[in-house]
Amino acid sequence: MSGNEAMAEAAIKAGCFFYAGYPITPQNEIPAYMAKRMKEEKRVFIQAESELAAINMVFGAAAAGVRALTSSSSPGVSLKQEGISYMAGAQLPAVIINVMRGGPGLGNIASSQSDYFQATRGGGHGDYFTPVLAPFCAEEAAGLVMLGFDMADYYRTPVLILADAIVGQMMEPVVMPAKSDFKKKLPAKTWALSGAINREPNIVKSFFLKEGGLETHNRKLKEKWETIKNNEQRFSGYKTEDAKYLIVAYGSEARIALEAVDILRKEKIKAGLFRPISLWPYPEAGLQKCAKNIKNILVVEQSLGQMLDDVKLSLPGKDIKFLGKTGGGIPSVADIVKQVKKLVTRPT
Amino acid sequence: MKVKFTRPISLKEANTHYCSGCGHGISHRLVAEIIDELGLREKTIGVAPVGCAVVAYDYWNFDVCEAAHGRALAVATAIKRCKPDNFVFTYQGDGDLVSIGMAETFHTANRGENLACIFINNACYGMTGGQMAPTTLVGQATATTPWGRNPESKEGWPIRFSEILASLPGVAFAARASLSSPKEILKAREYIKKAFTNQLENKGFSIVEVLSPCPTVWQKSPVSAMKWIEEEMVKTFPLGIIKDK
Incomplete structure (x- = not known):
């Protein structure tokens, strides 16, 4: 199977309940695969009207406490930066796949690794980072998608899979991993929106207007980034x-x-x-x-x-x-x- | 003695941050009253916009999700699809819903998502200091149309978005109400209740546009702001049910 299909199937295996995406080459195999498989699994697939809508749908699905995925390629991922920044601020877990192509601008559809800065330096506005995992073959791509979901849930953060057109398009045999190698116990999503039954209302937000509020919040996020730095260096x-x-x-x-x-x-x-x-x-x-x-x-x-x-x-x-x-x-x-x-x- | 009027359970006890004469307080209360009435509080997930009402969760006593500017209906789409047994609505202003979020609004309506959308139209961007909104009236002065909105200068015409949405097969209900008098407020209440009930009956997308005063930006007293809605705004934005499928 292709790297793109391997990543899509891995998401299904990882219990991804929601996918939204917008067409862009060279990742179109992912939404096509998800359109079919998500329906079979009685989960949610939406072809969104734009990458902006897709990432904000993922924001909503993550806020509702389910595992959510979107995929795109370089120009589309630039559009998604709005939502990624909001998710980092609101501490929402999700996996975002970028199958990189040439840029800047519309660039071309050939393989490229020129979104490294965008991926590893936050990407959107604000003081934040997101974990970035880069696969070098289809099987590893599958494993990293599974790992991405676990890391996202554990640390409450969006996780980027930074693949490139070659990894996405290349066809090769894949032994689908049963699960990721992430060892830590995943916490219950007590913060998710489900209706305030027998509890105070939950609020999902990234807005901290009161003086000092955002600094306190960002310092808390910084502690999280430091923990990730200590725990998750992989090579x-x-x-x-x-x-x-x-x-x-x-x-x-x-x-x-x-x-x-x-x-x-x-x-x-x-x-x-x-x-x-x-x-x-x-x-x-x-x-x-x-x-x-x-x-x-x-x-x-x-x-x-x-x-x-x-x-x-x-x-x-x-x-x-x-x-x-x-x-x-x-x-x-x-x-x-x-x-x-x-x-x-x-x-x- | 019989208690006739209390604070709805869906409304927290809090000091308002809204300006005097602002319509948000009334609309927040209408939403809360109807959620109480329909017994929905414990299954409600509201989606708040960017704009003055971003902190609606400081007042509402149920789960609320923030959304990026214009994206409330994309966020709500996913919440409702993932949690079909929850009650999900958005509360958005004119800039949020008709300008930056026009694509999300239009496509959510076109998919016929089973959602209720409360659309607060005050003909301006309130939070950022009163710039021209897509719903600003012709001739209305704003921070960015200091001589009044002039279509001749390619500043466009006020967009009647509820009418445009009503043309889509996915839209079950579209109506426009006003907060300009107790009588109109009761109508707004009726329309919002209809929109909420529609979702419980799986009817698809419902939108209620509410003409709402912004005395601060309009530079009017609260009373003359209400009067301006009645005398000016309704000429561009006629009240009533636009579509009821």
């Missing part, structure tokens, strides 16, 4: 133990880099791959440990260099090289091999 490594040349890449680009590592190893060049899975929180501790004794670091992205900033922040003082293509350009296996070889031959 994977490939042949990093004895690596002298470390490639850092995520999503479909990490898939490409994996092959480059194997080719370089065959030529006796000790290359390894560090692959962040959580982009926020950035797995800086893991990267620091992995890169401790490595001088040559190459960041590879389908962008002009966005994750590059986080690698530099994680590894201060290190000389970090960058290889990126933009606007639908994809650094190939050959590109990466060539770039690493340049590092091999450069004078130290």
Whole structure:
């Protein structure tokens, strides 16, 4: 199945009760799949009139206490930032899938990783972050959607799945995980709107007009972001133990880099791959440990260099090289091999 | 002695933040009275707008959800679809419902969502200091139409949105009332009750537009504001039932 279908089925398996979305390439397989499956499962599917409506429907579904999902691609996710900011403020859990395409503007429909800044720096207005999970294959995409729902419910926050067009469109065998690897017990949604029977009314809101009210609220949110930073840094490594040349890449680009590592190893060049899975929180501790004794670091992205900033922040003082293509350009296996070889031959 | 008049259970005891002569207090009370009357308080989920009524939850004694500006009906759509046994309504102003939220309003109505929508029309943006609203009357001076709204200057005409919505098959009930006199307030009450009952009977989308005074922005006394509704506003926004399917 395609990465898009794997994510949709994973949402069903995770108990997602509500989906709303608006057509945009390259994620159209998700609403098509959900339209069919949600009906079969007697759950709610709505084709919304816009991405704005879709994300605000997800806001409503989350406020009502059910698991809710929306999906889109870059230009559509820009529109959704309004609702994501409101959900972060109102502490509503939901999963938002972004199958990235080229930008800025209407850009194109080819694979891209140029929404990294938007995804990892809050994205909408206000002082907030959202957890961001980046899959590199269809099966992992499924697992991360399940994990996303659990994280969203546990921390009461919207969670972004940052996939790219290659991960979304690529067809491959998938062993659907039964559930996510999230171990913590999920709290009851006592804050949800269900009707004030035998309790005081519940209010879902992000508006704090009284002096100091918003500062107090935002400081509480900050504590939550710090907890997430401590608990949820996720990454994977490939042949990093004895690596002298470390490639850092995520999503479909990490898939490409994996092959480059194997080719370089065959030529006796000790290359390894560090692959962040959580982009926020950035797995800086893991990267620091992995890169401790490595001088040559190459960041590879389908962008002009966005994750590059986080690698530099994680590894201060290190000389970090960058290889990126933009606007639908994809650094190939050959590109990466060539770039690493340049590092091999450069004078130290 | 028999008690004839009390505060509805659905209304909290609170000091109002609304300006003197504002219509929100009356509309909040009408909503609360009808929810009490229909025995709905414990299954009600209200959706509050962006605008002066954003803090409606400070007054209403039932579950309330905030919504981004214009998106109340998108939020309400999802709540009602996920919780069909709950009673769900939105309470929105003219800028929220007819301007920034026109798409959400129109499409929610067109889907025939089983919702009630209370549409407060005061012909201006109250909270932000009295700018031109989509419902501002021709000739009406506002912060952004200092010489009066002039269609000749491409400032547009007041939009009769309830009539437009009534043309959609998904709309079960559309009516316009006014808060300008006790008689009209009782009519508003009747229409709101009809809209709420429609949802209980699964009839689809119901909207009640309420012409409501904003003396502060209109720069009128509370009494002359009511008079202005009766003498001016109703010429553009005629009262009565527009559609009852």
